[in-house]
Amino acid sequence: MTSKIQAPRGTYDVLPEQEGARDAVDRAARRILEGAGYRRIETPAFEATELFSRTVGEATDIVQKEMYTFEDAGGRSLTLRPEGTAPVCRAYLEHGMHKLPQPVKLWYLSSFFRYERAQAGRYRQFWQVGVEAIGSDDPAVDAETILLLHALLTELEVRDISLRIGSLGTPASRAAYREELKDYLRSNEDRLSEDVRARIDLNPLRAFDADHPGTREVMAGAPRLLDHLTGEDAEHFAEVRALLDRAGLPYEIDTTLVRGLDYYTRTLFEFTSGVLGAQSAVGGGGRYDGLIEEIGGPHTPAVGWAAGIERMLLAAERLPEAAPVVDLFVAYEDAGRRAEAFSLVADARRAGVNTQLELAGRSLKGQLRQADRLGARYVAILDGEGMKLRDMQTHEQEDVGSAAAVVAGVLRGRHPG
Ligand code: ATP
Numbered sequence: 563m564t565s566k567i568q569a570p571r572g573t574y575d576v577l578p579e580q581e582g583a584r585d586a587v588d589r590a591a592r593r594i595l596e597g598a599g600y601r602r603i604e605t606p607a608f609e610a611t612e613l614f615s616r617t618v619g620e621a622t623d624i625v626q627k628e629m630y631t632f633e634d635a636g637g638r639s640l641t642l643r644p645e646g647t648a649p650v651c652r653a654y655l656e657h658g659m660h661k662l663p664q665p666v667k668l669w670y671l672s673s674f675f676r677y678e679r680a681q682a683g684r685y686r687q688f689w690q691v692g693v694e695a696i697g698s699d700d701p702a703v704d705a706e707t708i709l710l711l712h713a714l715l716t717e718l719e720v721r722d723i724s725l726r727i728g729s730l731g732t733p734a735s736r737a738a739y740r741e742e743l744k745d746y747l748r749s750n751e752d753r754l755s756e757d758v759r760a761r762i763d764l765n766p767l768r769a770f771d772a773d774h775p776g777t778r779e780v781m782a783g784a785p786r787l788l789d790h791l792t793g794e795d796a797e798h799f800a801e802v803r804a805l806l807d808r809a810g811l812p813y814e815i816d817t818t819l820v821r822g823l824d825y826y827t828r829t830l831f832e833f834t835s836g837v838l839g840a841q842s843a844v845g846g847g848g849r850y851d852g853l854i855e856e857i858g859g860p861h862t863p864a865v866g867w868a869a870g871i872e873r874m875l876l877a878a879e880r881l882p883e884a885a886p887v888v889d890l891f892v893a894y895e896d897a898g899r900r901a902e903a904f905s906l907v908a909d910a911r912r913a914g915v916n917t918q919l920e921l922a923g924r925s926l927k928g929q930l931r932q933a934d935r936l937g938a939r940y941v942a943i944l945d946g947e948g949m950k951l952r953d954m955q956t957h958e959q960e961d962v963g964s965a966a967a968v969v970a971g972v973l974r975g976r977h978p979g
């Protein structure tokens with residue numbers, strides 16, 4: 563026997579019964595984000611590898627070990643998108659969106675790819691909904707995007723959420739801080755995990771993220787970036803906070819917040835859910851004022867976030883079920899009526915009636931049972947020489963003379979009076 567082929571590790575199939583919940587996310591995102599002036603964008607599933615190495619950062623986990631990178635037959639290095647911000651910024655530049663009124667507000671719901679250790683809430687192909695507001699450094703944009711993510715999580719009834727915010731300042735203040743942090747880490751080197759020690763030079767901020775007990779002890783006393791912000795950055799952060807306060811959204815200031823992408827400047831934030839266990843982050847983002855310059859554009863301040871669909875669904879209160887509406891099921895007694903049934907289905911569908919046809923050769927009784935299982939509102943029964951329309955709610959049945967009468971009966975039932 564040949565062995566069965568399964569879905570690749572870290573991937574999953576979205577089965578029909580799970581589609582309703584995912585569709586609910588799509589609809590909620592569309593309503594909330596488009597209502598706030600965001601327009602949907604979809605970029606290619608793969609991009610030039612350089613787009614991510616330049617923006618996400620050479621030293622990050624994503625670029626160092628998580629990207630699906632391949633060479634195509636033309637010898638180009640391409641990468642399945644591991645995140646959405648860099649591709650959206652690439653599109654912004656490529657299509658001259660800087661000529662539009664700023665900020666340009668975009669949203670997406672797409673799948674992303676990272677070679678990570680697969681576990682609950684962590685996949686190798688996963689879906690994110692995200693926004694990018696490009697072309698303004700106004701702290702109101704930061705606060706607005708945070709509120710929009712909060713609105714989405716609230717709408718989906720994601721349980722036990724909390725918000726942490728921080729500020730990374732500008733690359734210059736961060737660079738000075740990094741040196742100070744490196745000195746501090748080196749002077750405590752013997753208590754750090756091997757992993758953190760190996761990356762003191764490459765990515766010292768990552769040490770705040772470590773689970774290793776010794777490292778955590780050391781980090782509790784480490785210098786904090788928030789104490790090293792320039793006056794302007796500190797003011798920007800204070801304004802973001804004031805606006806969130808004004809909007810009544812509670813948050814915690816986290817002086818150690820770091821995220822695994824290098825492009826962030828100033829505001830940084832993350833929503834977590836208390837019901838998710840180890841993979842507690844449902845969504846997060848921040849400002850990335852240097853990214854567009856990094857890919858060859860003019861200085862363009864921007865801010866955005868992304869939230870994981872799988873984690874939102876895992877942490878959501880109740881998942882809406884997908885139940886296709888069946889207005890009409892067409893049943894027939896013997897094969898001689900099949901073509902007539904088939905054409906009745908076509909007529910009904912043309913009239914906008916959701917119609918299904920018997921397709922498995924069931925007996926008439928079996929067909930009525932099937933119609934019931936599907937939750938059909940009406941059944942057209944072609945038996946003997948006649949045609950009947952049965953109302954599955956009232957169990958009333960009437961003789962009808964034609965396909966047109968069946969359709970009219972169903973439509974009347976849909977819009978009584
Ligand atoms: P984590 O700390 O959990 O690795 P992250 O900081 O890498 O998350 P981002 O790159 O900011 O996450 O992506 C935003 C959101 O996308 C996360 O909050 C999470 O909900 C989701 N996400 C990230 N990676 C995965 C994955 N491999 N599988 C499923 N969802 C993911």
Ligand code: MG
Binds near residue numbers: 822
């Ligand atoms: Mg990650």
